[in-house]
Amino acid sequence: MIRPNDMVWKRDFKTRKDEIISLPSHIPVARNQGVSPTTSMLLDSDILEIPNGKPAGFDRPGFDQDTDIKAAKTAELILTTLPPPRPDRHDVRQFTEAILPRDAKDILFNLPGFPVFLEPLVKSDIDDHKPDETPCNIDTTPSQDSTGVHASREVMTGDVILCERPLVLCPGYIATADRHSLLQAHVDRMMQEERNAFFSLNNRYNSKDKIYDIYRSNAIAVQIPGCATRFVVVCRVISYVSHSCRPNAELIWDAASLSMSLRAIWPIQLGEEIFISYFNETETGPTLEMRQKWLTENYDISCQCSACQNPDWAKSDRQRVIIQRASTADYMNFYLSGDAALGDWLKDVKAADNTIYKRAHKMFEFIDLERFYGAAPWYHFHQICTVYAALGDLKNVRYWALSAAFVTLGHCGHDGGWLAIHNNPEKIDVWDCKKKLKDTMQ
Template sequence: MLDALRAQYPGWPQPFTPPPPVYKIVPIEGTGLGMVATEDIAGGATIARERPIFLMPRVIPASPAERRRIDDSVVRMLHSENRRAFYALKNAQGNAAPSEVRGIMGTNSFEAGPFPTYPARYAGMARDMSRANHSCSPNATHSFDPATLTHVLRAFHSIRAGEEVTISYLSDTLVSYEARQEELSCGYHFKCGCKVCRLSGEARMVSAISRRVIRERTYPGPMREDEAAFEVWLSNAVRRNASARDPSKGMSLQLPEMDALVWASMEQEGCYEPGLWELVLERLVKASAVLENEDAVRHYAKKAAELRTAQSGSDGGWYAVAENPRQTEWWAKRSM
């Protein structure tokens, strides 16, 4: 694996420059320590980038006693400061964990990889990022960069100074309130009190419906339906543009209804479903360009740039669209 890494990433691990500090680790009422922004953070911006204290396979094919010996020996080899930082983290699994080391890892580690030629799943311990608390409507997301061997935390959207930086511990943020609480209780032994879980009555019902709307649009059938509906909308809009002297005046067409609804639901819930949000925003950008709505093109393209950067480190060309809405091929489109 080491040879493959060096072949793919010359000089591996490649050097990196940590971003300027924009957070501090402080006590948070009810959750222990947490990460709080010390200045305003823009959507897509890097909050933290750090090399893991250590990496370890999620699964080690050995007897329980041998695994415990390996775990303990790895932690013993750490620098004393890192070792203290590791043992200061919570072991939510308690005695149910095969060892204290595995319990702390299971509670606080991040996915690391993938690594070339080696399919095993790795867990990485990030010293500061491991202090980020959970929210069912997180404002930040984690990724791993194999080239620099770093964990990266970026903002989904703007975060104000003094606001807590949160991530999701859930395998699926779109499930019901009850299902979210059950997963967090079983895996981490706490009851979530985030802003979404504090909702009650009608507000909680609206939240549940919004998440269900997002979930349903991720299924293959509805995804095909939404694409087909957009093509019909686009055909009507282009035909109208072609027959109008000034399509920007008197334009009665609205943005595609389902895409507008899904995006509004994502914004409301803070749930940007991979594989869906970019398709939705792409259609909204195209539709806004056809309708010659510069502000809307900028708005949706900027959101796409922030989310793409947050999840991958690259804006995917969306900032260029936001800067020059009239330069897209869809602006005032009159033919298919």
């Protein structure tokens, strides 16, 4: 749909190589905001299932360049301001300047409720506590003389630190005969305040094409549901967040509200710097050498985070490898074998009660030490909650289910159904089954 303020950009595909907009495939990736729990819900029989799958929104989108090139080569691009101004909506004061293929704009406007109301910031979706103070600020990091984002209040796991609409949204790949003119037209559409914010962002390249350099330096990969094209956004504040191999925050993208959220995945103290991870360790590898090699090749930086500066790096490497292998292998094994070990324990009246959860406790000990969850912490939460539920241990089920709710909230933007487990542990399908099994054997 073309609106009065839209600009149509006709393209000549006789491109020169240096005029193709192709943002790096190794840029940070925001997880998609989940719209509902995956498997944890009250069933018709009022029995609860403990979540055993990755929550909705946990997938990191891949990048298929051929698909993106094909999707981008439509007859025209639309330069548009999103969301459309609405006098009855006080949240429509943050605008995003977008470059979109026509089909992508139609898909976006057909998302249910688009643009979804941009909720006022709350400290925690679970506690529903509304803070008065600004959650974070941009300033210079004293130790590195660089710009970073720091917490201006204490932040708990799962809290929304910041939620903002991006300054710009555009495809990660555009074939155009005049890259500079297209990007200049894009930036010229911004209001002066937004334009100033854009040109204040970090620039790692410093070539003659400043606008393109700022795009490349600050882009975050996102998806529009139902659209094959990979998109990127550049944010006013969130683009300043630095990398750490022990991140304390996660990026979550919600296309329906056209917003990027920064959520805490660990508690953050007042004044502490906020970090995300620029990579997925299932691809780069968990060891110090693997991480440093990837960061040098893709960002030309030598990471100085606490994990990389750990004097006992060999022990740290071993622990991170164990976490990564367990969370990946066990996670896949769960679906391939139905978690046979746990199933056997549930059926065996003679099996020791601590057989299964000892390993899960040890894994969480490593996770706490390394500040690293691996690919699928949900597997360990599922296993430990199932064991305590089978033993009828109300206190421990509630403790671990609430922990899982906060962790899932931080990673995915919703609790994944774990709050239902916390509130109604006796309705879990395996509740107290070990005691019942022993009673039947007597």
